[in-house]
Amino acid sequence: MKTANHRANVRKLIIMAVVVLLVAAAYLLVEVNPKYFSFVMSLRIPKLIVMLIAAFAIGGASIVFQSVINNTIVTPCLLGMNSLYTLIHTAVVFAAGSGSILAVNANVSFAVDLVIMGVAATLIYGYLFKKTNHNVLYVLLIGTVLTSLFGSIQSTLTRVMDPNEYDTLLTTLVASFSNVNSEIIIFSLVVLAVIIFVLRKDLALLDVLTLGKAQAINLGVDYDRSIRRLLLGVTLAIAVATAVVGPISFMGLIVANLSRQLLKTYRHSQLILGSVFFGMITLVAGQLIVEHVYSYSIPISVFITVGGGIYFLYLLLTKRRI
Amino acid sequence: MKVTELTKRYDGKTVVNGVSFEIPRGKVLSLIGPNGAGKSTVMGIISRLIARDNGLVDFEGQDISKWKSKELSKRLAILTQSNQIQMKLTVRELVTFGRFPYSGGHTTAEDKAIVDQALAYMELEEFQDRFIDELSGGQRQRAMIAMVIAQDTEYVLLDEPTNNLDIYHATNMMKIVRRLCDELGKTVILVLHEINYAAFYSDYICAFVDGEIASFGTVKEVMTQETLSRIYKVDFEIMEIEGKPLSIYY
Known part of the structure; x- marks a missing residue:
């Protein structure tokens, strides 16, 4: 069924893809001194790739997550998934010591984090959704509490650490935009590819899943199984994003809702693409501005958090139903 | 049964x-x-x-x-009371979901014909391109029934x-x-x-x-x-x- 809306959306997505390419090119080429071209590229290309990975993971995971729990103002980050990842990473390094292979080798450390994250998040959030019966207000409330809880435990751990150990670890402990974790680019790409491959059938069911549990079962979908698998995928994608660029709250909320507003469709193939493109544009253009206009004085996460916070309020105020 | x-x-x-x-x-x-x-x-x-x-x-x-x-x-088709659909979905798209058990996400010409019939049966043709969340309670209920009809179950x-x-829509x-x-x-x-x-x-x-x-x-x-x-x-x-x-x- 190719409706007018469908064709219009394809056009919008193509325009967005072009904008992504333009912004990416601008990020690489603005203010490059030709003398140091290859040096500048060796700095900028990994950073660009990392931002694209993060945008892909957050943009995709946010739409999937919203559809799974059937609400558009909740995102994985609002429920503390990225705080959980930061906590796990800190705890692993804390337990193993900064000299162990778990802390020194970024890829090994990432792999261990991912496994723990998958198990912990499935248990915590699976229980949370079941207990609250998917009541969004409770989910949001408990999620907020969990975010601070994970954050507090994490900062307690860092305070208890040996100061020298902490000092050497500080840079590798938590990634950020000025300190992207480019060592694990290939690993991240592999993880994302595997997630998409394993979940391809469940992703195709997303359109039906959003009709709600009763309708999905009515139409012959194994609802609980698909939801469990998709939630695990969301968790791992958020872990990837947090591992490469650190926690950015509100980013998922902005891009997922912009995509929904722009495309006005139920087709997840389009919604996810839109969200991913919005994410890429936001991150890369934002970083471009931060680096060249504000010369690094304000980190991009500040813009995203402030902008996202305002947008969140706007959504709360304008939505007829939460 | x-x-x-x-x-x-x-x-x-x-x-x-x-x-x-x-x-x-x-x-x-x-x-x-x-x-x-x-x-x-x-x-x-x-x-x-x-x-x-x-x-x-x-x-x-x-x-x-x-x-x-x-x-x-x-x-066997089921229609429950809770039908809060959050998605931007038109009536026609909703009814097409009734064909999901038969052809998954890829609707055939036969599916399209069955959807047309279901829409006609529920007198929803003029609403078919309207979004579900813009309809009144009675119209939405009719759209859900049309979906059940498209599902073609005994x-x-x-x-x-x-x-x-209300009394009018309930009686209908x-x-x-x-x-x-x-x-x-x-x-x-x-x-x-x-x-x-x-x-x-x-x-x-x-x-x-x-x-x-x-x-x-x-x-x-x-x-x-x-x-x-x-x-x-x-x-x-x-x-x-x-x-x-x-x-x-x-």
């Missing part, structure tokens, strides 16, 4: 207790009873939405839990289809239920609060009290002063209109 000795407990409280009945084919069966009598739970169990603790649900010679969900979805299960509808809904049975030959099972809708539009009534069947039979058998007074614990007066027993309670 036949259920035997169904039992369901929530937190140690038995809400359905040893319920057995057979669903008459090609007829309209209404489940009635006071709040908390277990009628919606029974409906949930026979539609595989709620897990039972005990008992059997025999569907065409096989227990319902042994059926493949996909196969079942070609024979059995249709409706959980309180007249809930939140009941007329549609009758047409689903008489014109399309479907077996319709519905949970109803309004006794007189059950009396006027169904063939059989199954009345529940405290998780057990208080009375099961044809409309005339169940709609008696003694039975209804016993079930609802208020005084009833039975009148006859158009040859059908209707009740007045006070």
Whole structure:
């Protein structure tokens, strides 16, 4: 069924893809001194790739997550998934010591984090959704509490650490935009590819899943199984994003809702693409501005958090139903 | 379709207790009873939405839990009360979902024809490109029914289809239920609060009290002063209109 809306959306997505390419090119080429071209590229290309990975993971995971729990103002980050990842990473390094292979080798450390994250998040959030019966207000409330809880435990751990150990670890402990974790680019790409491959059938069911549990079962979908698998995928994608660029709250909320507003469709193939493109544009253009206009004085996460916070309020105020 | 000795407990409280009945084919069966009598739970169990603790649900010679969900979805359609769809979905797109059990996400020309028929049957053609969340309650309910029609199942299960509808739309809904049975030959099972809708539009009534069947039979058998007074614990007066027993309670 190719409706007018469908064709219009394809056009919008193509325009967005072009904008992504333009912004990416601008990020690489603005203010490059030709003398140091290859040096500048060796700095900028990994950073660009990392931002694209993060945008892909957050943009995709946010739409999937919203559809799974059937609400558009909740995102994985609002429920503390990225705080959980930061906590796990800190705890692993804390337990193993900064000299162990778990802390020194970024890829090994990432792999261990991912496994723990998958198990912990499935248990915590699976229980949370079941207990609250998917009541969004409770989910949001408990999620907020969990975010601070994970954050507090994490900062307690860092305070208890040996100061020298902490000092050497500080840079590798938590990634950020000025300190992207480019060592694990290939690993991240592999993880994302595997997630998409394993979940391809469940992703195709997303359109039906959003009709709600009763309708999905009515139409012959194994609802609980698909939801469990998709939630695990969301968790791992958020872990990837947090591992490469650190926690950015509100980013998922902005891009997922912009995509929904722009495309006005139920087709997840389009919604996810839109969200991913919005994410890429936001991150890369934002970083471009931060680096060249504000010369690094304000980190991009500040813009995203402030902008996202305002947008969140706007959504709360304008939505007829939460 | 036949259920035997169904039992369901929530937190140690038995809400359905040893319920057995057979669903008459090609007829309209209404489940009635006071709040908390277990009628919606029974409906949930026979539609595989709620897990039972005990008992059997025999569907065409096989227990319902042994059926493949996909196969079942070609024979049995369910419509529940909670239909808050958050997505931007047009009426036509919603009705097309009814074809999902047959062709997944890729609709064929045959699917399209069936969707057209369903839309026409529910007189929704002029609304087909409107978004679901822009419709009135009655129109939305009709769109959901059109989806069920597109699903093309022999059995249709409706959980309180007249809930939140005004008298005009509720009565229309009941007329549609009758047409689903008489014109399309479907077996319709519905949970109803309004006794007189059950009396006027169904063939059989199954009345529940405290998780057990208080009375099961044809409309005339169940709609008696003694039975209804016993079930609802208020005084009833039975009148006859158009040859059908209707009740007045006070």
